[in-house]
Amino acid sequence: MTAVPLLWLILIVLALAAVGYVAGRSRAMASAGGNSRALHSLPGYYGYNVALTVLTPAFGLLALWLLIQPVWIDMRVSALLPDSAIADSSTRDLVMSDVRRVAEGLQILGAEGAPDVVDTSFLEGLRDRLGNVGVALGSEIDAAVYRAALSYQDMTRVGTGLMWAAVLLAAVGGFALSYMVTNKDFRARNTVERGILIVLIGAASIAILTTLGIVLSMLFETRNFFADYPWQEFFFGTNWAPDFRGNSELAILPLLWGTLYISLVALIVAVPIGLFAAIYLSEYASNRVRAVAKPAIEILAGIPTIVYGLFALITIGPMLRDYFALPLGLGESSSSVATAGLVMGIMLIPFVSSLSDDIINSVPQSLRDGSYGLGATQSETIRQVVMPAALPGIVGAILLAASRAIGETMIVVLGAGAAAAQFNRGLGELVNPFEAMTTVTVKIVSQLTGDTDFASPETLVAFALGLTLFVITLGLNVLALWIVRRYREQYE
Amino acid sequence: MNDMRRIERATDMKETKISARHVNVHYGDTHAIKDVSVEIQDKTVTAFIGPSGCGKSTFLRCINRMNDTIDIARIDGDIRIDGEDIYDPKVDPVQLRAKVGMVFQKPNPFPKSIFDNVAYGPRIHGLARTKAELDEIVEKSLRRAAIWDEVKDRLQQPGTGLSGGQQQRLCIARAVATEPEVLLMDEPCSALDPIATAQVEELIDELKQNYSVVIVTHSMQQAARVSQKTAFFHLGTLVEYGETGDIFTKPEDSRTESYITGRIG
Ligand SMILES: Nc1ncnc2c1ncn2[C@@H]1O[C@H](COP(=O)(O)OP(=O)(O)O)[C@@H](O)[C@H]1O
Ligand SMILES: [Mg+2]
Numbered sequence: 070m071t072a073v074p075l076l077w078l079i080l081i082v083l084a085l086a087a088v089g090y091v092a093g094r095s096r097a098m099a100s101a102g103g104n105s106r107a108l109h110s111l112p113g114y115y116g117y118n119v120a121l122t123v124l125t126p127a128f129g130l131l132a133l134w135l136l137i138q139p140v141w142i143d144m145r146v147s148a149l150l151p152d153s154a155i156a157d158s159s160t161r162d163l164v165m166s167d168v169r170r171v172a173e174g175l176q177i178l179g180a181e182g183a184p185d186v187v188d189t190s191f192l193e194g195l196r197d198r199l200g201n202v203g204v205a206l207g208s209e210i211d212a213a214v215y216r217a218a219l220s221y222q223d224m225t226r227v228g229t230g231l232m233w234a235a236v237l238l239a240a241v242g243g244f245a246l247s248y249m250v251t252n253k254d255f256r257a258r259n260t261v262e263r264g265i266l267i268v269l270i271g272a273a274s275i276a277i278l279t280t281l282g283i284v285l286s287m288l289f290e291t292r293n294f295f296a297d298y299p300w301q302e303f304f305f306g307t308n309w310a311p312d313f314r315g316n317s318e319l320a321i322l323p324l325l326w327g328t329l330y331i332s333l334v335a336l337i338v339a340v341p342i343g344l345f346a347a348i349y350l351s352e353y354a355s356n357r358v359r360a361v362a363k364p365a366i367e368i369l370a371g372i373p374t375i376v377y378g379l380f381a382l383i384t385i386g387p388m389l390r391d392y393f394a395l396p397l398g399l400g401e402s403s404s405s406v407a408t409a410g411l412v413m414g415i416m417l418i419p420f421v422s423s424l425s426d427d428i429i430n431s432v433p434q435s436l437r438d439g440s441y442g443l444g445a446t447q448s449e450t451i452r453q454v455v456m457p458a459a460l461p462g463i464v465g466a467i468l469l470a471a472s473r474a475i476g477e478t479m480i481v482v483l484g485a486g487a488a489a490a491q492f493n494r495g496l497g498e499l500v501n502p503f504e505a506m507t508t509v510t511v512k513i514v515s516q517l518t519g520d521t522d523f524a525s526p527e528t529l530v531a532f533a534l535g536l537t538l539f540v541i542t543l544g545l546n547v548l549a550l551w552i553v554r555r556y557r558e559q560y561e
Numbered sequence: 562m563n564d565m566r567r568i569e570r571a572t573d574m575k576e577t578k579i580s581a582r583h584v585n586v587h588y589g590d591t592h593a594i595k596d597v598s599v600e601i602q603d604k605t606v607t608a609f610i611g612p613s614g615c616g617k618s619t620f621l622r623c624i625n626r627m628n629d630t631i632d633i634a635r636i637d638g639d640i641r642i643d644g645e646d647i648y649d650p651k652v653d654p655v656q657l658r659a660k661v662g663m664v665f666q667k668p669n670p671f672p673k674s675i676f677d678n679v680a681y682g683p684r685i686h687g688l689a690r691t692k693a694e695l696d697e698i699v700e701k702s703l704r705r706a707a708i709w710d711e712v713k714d715r716l717q718q719p720g721t722g723l724s725g726g727q728q729q730r731l732c733i734a735r736a737v738a739t740e741p742e743v744l745l746m747d748e749p750c751s752a753l754d755p756i757a758t759a760q761v762e763e764l765i766d767e768l769k770q771n772y773s774v775v776i777v778t779h780s781m782q783q784a785a786r787v788s789q790k791t792a793f794f795h796l797g798t799l800v801e802y803g804e805t806g807d808i809f810t811k812p813e814d815s816r817t818e819s820y821i822t823g824r825i826g
Binding site for chain 1: 625627630632655656657658659660662663665667669670671672673681682685686732735736739
């Protein structure tokens, strides 16, 4: 069950497919008496057909087996564990992870017969021997755990053996079947077409299923959170004060306020600059300027956000504090909404500008010609014809930028700090752009880092926060895509 | 034939509106118009015909300086409208284009309401002082483009929602609304079906009462139906220019004859 045998299985199937290609191709040629023009399809298609019928079912089965087997064995072994094997301070899940580790250790120790009597001295010796091969266990091995580990190992061995048999059978069966039907009238081209379609659908479903899986696991943890913590408090409370000793106040509003405020500042910076840059580049700049300026702006998009964060921390933050906040008496912190918003805005400029640039460019030249032909100047044309035509697309671009801003973490931690907004200190502090503030994403990270178990509401709140954020950005993205699509239809 | 002669006599008396002398146009290294000289008359429909790529559109776009919007285009020579040199540095190309309207091959209504489409030019040039005046200009232009009855109940709906033929007439109304003296049309019917084409042709015939109309067309029949004068372009040169009747019945140049009988094109 280590990686090597599995790799062998994959190689065998691949080799079979390669052989299948050659065999299918030559059988087709033979059935046409060597005259490839008598074949229904090009000779290669017969080869691909055999290769695909070897690969697709075999690998599909393999993937499915690898997914299901561990879950199934876990369930079976877990049912074997008597309740007495689970100490008061532990859970069945923790014991199962011990079982898996012991099974893994036994595997490394190699074939070793189980002794007739499993007594304390044997178990102690086993713990030492496992420790020597790198499998350290936190406590003494329970006899029940040892027995469970043995059956775990057995089941895995049997399961893997069956998997080999099934996968090879599928591969050979596919080979035989497709090889038999290969003759000059067989429509290999159409069959390959369908085979490729299946592969593509498979890829698409993996993408969709993964998303679904993520959402489901978030939903599951969120439900656990709301079992411990009232949802009214979470959504409508006004204070964020987690306390790992209990009695936390975990309201999303202060965090959501920070998120929206910082994102708003970022958009106020990014939208005008990005849009004007796009208008200049697409309508006024000569080709030479455009060839240099467009990539230069797009470089901004390639800078990792942590670098922006450092820029905020070291340069922008102190600058805003020394030149604005202190002289105006608005605060003395260098971490502030303005710092994070400004830097995040800079990060978003290339998003807005390059999307808008594409959209402005896709406004048909004929509209511009029409406007010039009526005696409009260039800026009149841009303002009255190009912009209205491009507006829905630009709104879409801005919404996409907004959902980027809402999900941003690094810049906020370094630029605006990690202190949640405090509603009880009054409106003045809430809207002061030179106050430190933090966002939903930052709090998700801070609730999950450190020594925490995944059972207290203080940790589980991260999932509720994450899910809420996900719903918001999903909504924005859907809206943006819908608007952009409507806009596209207008010109096609 | 009698008919034709009567038109000839009528056109003879008309005065010159546009006079081009020794016009050359280069796009980078491409020499698109080669020493073209032509006199276009007022209150007349003049057709430009010739095979694709011979420079008809290019020459047409010289008349309202639309080529200025193309970076690589270079124009030399002398073009006068009513005796005034339109390439004189004193002339503002933007103002010129209000006086020389243009209708394009593909209908290109703006993504605005029908009303706003027609009101676009008058608003930019400040032709109407009051809303009532603007309404009047819009109605008059739509009537002149023979589309008023079809759209009068839906002026606030988008112009892009009209059929192809209606869109093209809307574009003509839009061009007419700025009260131009010359109307340039670059294959205005090539995207239209035969019925819409007939409507636009009828319209062109009426427009010549007030304007000098220059139309580029690929259809010999259309040139014969709507124009009084025809210019035949070939490979960037003006091969032959004269009464439409003459060009189609007794062309002087062998290239003209080959083209209208379908041997080059
Ligand atoms: N914007 C342009 N840039 C470069 N070359 C052009 C451009 N427009 C037209 N041309 C060239 O000028 C010549 C004349 O084109 P055009 O006036 O469009 O011909 P027509 O309208 O008679 O079909 C063609 O060779 C064409 O390739
Ligand atoms: Mg043309």
